[in-house]
Amino acid sequence: MNRPRRRQAAALGTGALLASTLAFAAPASAASSSLSSASSTALVVNARWGGHCTYDRLVVDLRGRVPAVTVTPVPKLVYDGSGKPVPLAGRYFLEIRLNPAAGHDDAGRNVYHGPKVLKIYLPKLKGVALTGDYEGYVTLSAAFDTKPAFTSFKLHGPERFVLDIAHRNVC
Numbered sequence: 040m041n042r043p044r045r046r047q048a049a050a051l052g053t054g055a056l057l058a059s060t061l062a063f064a065a066p067a068s069a070a071s072s073s074l075s076s077a078s079s080t081a082l083v084v085n086a087r088w089g090g091h092c093t094y095d096r097l098v099v100d101l102r103g104r105v106p107a108v109t110v111t112p113v114p115k116l117v118y119d120g121s122g123k124p125v126p127l128a129g130r131y132f133l134e135i136r137l138n139p140a141a142g143h144d145d146a147g148r149n150v151y152h153g154p155k156v157l158k159i160y161l162p163k164l165k166g167v168a169l170t171g172d173y174e175g176y177v178t179l180s181a182a183f184d185t186k187p188a189f190t191s192f193k194l195h196g197p198e199r200f201v202l203d204i205a206h207r208n209v210c
Contacts, residue, residue: 086153092210119171127166129182
């Protein structure tokens with residue numbers, strides 16, 4: 040082997056050895072935990088709404104797969120953790136809870152860009168609020184003047200959770 044080829048072979052060998060050493064230096068648990076948390080925790084990025092002839096619709100936009108969602112009637116709206124009342128008027132309320140989900144990324148930066156608390160003037164839906172983002176749960180709440188009859192479902196491409204609230208035909 041001539042001298043330039045030996046140097047090239049030695050350089051390649053050294054580079055391969057260095058790369059394999061660096062790969063083993065990173066803890067496997069750090070690599071796997073960041074992958075698993077990124078793939079298993081949905082990021083809640085927005086909440087939006089719209090009025091239709093026979094229903095109002097609330098849509099929760101997500102990055103990642105739609106997690107388990109529970110929709111529960113509650114007697115009043117409070118913020119998770121503090122228990123402070125949510126300033127939305129209404130006589131009936133729904134709590135929408137997503138898990139596992141977050142409104143922030145792993146670095147703690149907010150990824151949720153929807154309303155924090157907002158009055159809405161639709162036939163049924165009167166307000167929406169982000170009431171919790173803590174320990175893998177994101178909670179949104181909705182306010183109504185009359186008892187809501189609702190259905191919910193998941194849509195994909197893009198990922199979102201949909202809540203439809205029925206009302207009489209207004210068209």
